[in-house]
Amino acid sequence: MRQPRADDRGILDPARLRRRVRFRRHLPAVALRHWVEHYWLIDWDLTEPFEQRIVPHPAVNVVFQRDGDGPERAEVAGVGTELFSITLTGSGRVSGVQFRPGGFHPFWRRSVAELTGRRRPLVDRADLDVTPVCAGTDAERGQALDTLLTGWAPRPDPVNDEVMRLVETIRTDRNVRRVDEFAREHAVSVRRLQRLFLTHVGVGPKWVIRRYRLHEAIERATDGLDWAGLAAELGYSDQAHLVRDFTATTGVSPAAYAQSRR
Structure with missing residues (x-):
């Protein structure tokens, strides 16, 4: 269960x-x-x-x-x-x-x-x-x-089920990093994927990918963490990009957040 x-x-x-x-x-x-x-x-x-x-x-x-x-x-x-x-x-x-x-x-x-x-x-x-x-x-x-x-009587919807499966794949598969590659792998056009996500999830697939990767970075933030290695692992182009994304989203730098948790 x-x-x-x-x-x-x-x-x-x-x-x-x-x-x-x-x-x-x-x-x-x-x-x-x-x-x-x-x-x-x-x-x-x-x-x-x-x-x-x-x-x-x-x-x-x-x-x-x-x-x-x-x-x-x-x-x-x-x-x-x-x-x-x-x-x-x-x-x-x-x-x-x-x-x-x-x-x-x-x-x-x-x-x-x-x-x-x-x-x-x-x-x-x-x-x-x-x-x-x-x-x-x-x-x-x-x-x-x-x-x-x-x-509230929810109504089953095969298309909605498809979207939920796609989001779950993004959440669990760290190798999902680019929308175009993800769309191609699942035999759907980027335009249709974006339309499906906006309608059923409320945000686009790129936003979902970045949010799940950032959630992982926040959860793993500790003093002494190899941020350059984590950035590469999560699909960021470099450490600076991850640090900017982290700071813009949380309001504090990764180092400051890690220190506050300690």
């Missing part, structure tokens, strides 16, 4: 996150696992503000949040193209759904690019039958999310 993803890719300083809040992942109901990567739950009770930064995956999230005794808010977060930062204060809970890249399209049924870089409140019951999902045990929160997503 598949287990929730155990890596920390995309989370900047994950050890600090786990010291300050309760963070865990759970699998959805079996019928939803084709489209949903996992549910992610966070609970906090803080005496001072806590800021967390995330380098987003090429994935859509549906997020429910309740701060203290306030009302529960719900939103769809499209693929984030910029560094995401959130500051938590007081107490609260989040119940989130991370879809697999391309996995939100059968629920959304429109071009996912409409959501890219945007966070759209779920205020219309036509979007989702919103019921409280931040209350109760982890199992109860997961069951509430299962019920909500099942009620």
Whole structure:
């Protein structure tokens, strides 16, 4: 049976996150696992503000949040193209759904690019039958999310399945470095590949390739790392290119980030 993803890719300083809040992942109901990567739950009770930064995956999230005794808010977060930062204060809970890249399209049924870089409140019951999902045990929160997503009636789509397989290949095969070579290997034109990715994932294949390679660089960043070797391994033209990409995405240089983790 598949287990929730155990890596920390995309989370900047994950050890600090786990010291300050309760963070865990759970699998959805079996019928939803084709489209949903996992549910992610966070609970906090803080005496001072806590800021967390995330380098987003090429994935859509549906997020429910309740701060203290306030009302529960719900939103769809499209693929984030910029560094995401959130500051938590007081107490609260989040119940989130991370879809697999391309996995939100059968629920959304429109071009996912409409959501890219945007966070759209779920205020219309036509979007989702919103019921409280931040209350109760982890199992109860997961069951509430299962019920909500099942009620959204995702529609199987062979083309969408093809796109999801292509993204998974990019994620797992470090040798995928160029869009034209990848398209040729899978017998699809570059133009069609770009169109499919924008419609079903929300971003283009080049962005997906670079993001997954950068996630690996962030996760492996430590003092003394051979950055020139890593750059070559991940398909960057040189170390300077990787350093520029890393700094532009995370806001800090690789050396500074490695030092902060230590």
